Amino acid sequence: MHEIGLVDDIVSxxxxxxxxxxxxxxxxxxxxxxxxxxxxxxxxxEFHFRERTKGTRLENAELSFKxxxxxxxxxxxxxxxxxxxxxxxxxxxxxxxxxIIAGSGIFVGSVELE
Numbered sequence: 001m002h003e004i005g006l007v008d009d010i011v012s013x014x015x016x017x018x019x020x021x022x023x024x025x026x027x028x029x030x031x032x033x034x035x036x037x038x039x040x041x042x043x044x045x046e047f048h049f050r051e052r053t054k055g056t057r058l059e060n061a062e063l064s065f066k067x068x069x070x071x072x073x074x075x076x077x078x079x080x081x082x083x084x085x086x087x088x089x090x091x092x093x094x095x096x097x098x099x100i101i102a103g104s105g106i107f108v109g110s111v112e113l114e
Contacts, residue, residue: 003040006106007048011058013108018057021113027061031109035068036083038106045106070103 010032018025034040042065053059070083076095083103089096 003044003048004052006038006040007045007052010106010108011049011052011056014058014111015056017111026057026114027111028114029062029064029112030058031064031066031111033066033068033107033109035070035103035105037070037100037104040106066109068103071101072098073101074098 014027014030018027032042032045034042034045042063045065046063049058049063053061071080072083072086073080074090074093074095075097077090077093079090079092080101081091085091086098088094090098
């Protein structure tokens, strides 16, 4: 159910950006970036998006999705690596304390208006 909160956050961000556009402007297309660590599928996101945007300027927007592959940075040695490379810890020093540097969160890549 956390998809609803994520969709609401995205809709709020887009509505804030629409304030500067003409009041008749509608969203034609949204490019959404989904980090794989979010465990949100495009189908789930779109379902909740359609429910939350009925009767708004976002209602008929085309949605395009791009998955963002997780990347990490070792706090011990500073090496950056993918989740696959680091299944057993940092591939350089085997450290297990890492920062997530990509692949978490959901973002608006771009918005196209009509």
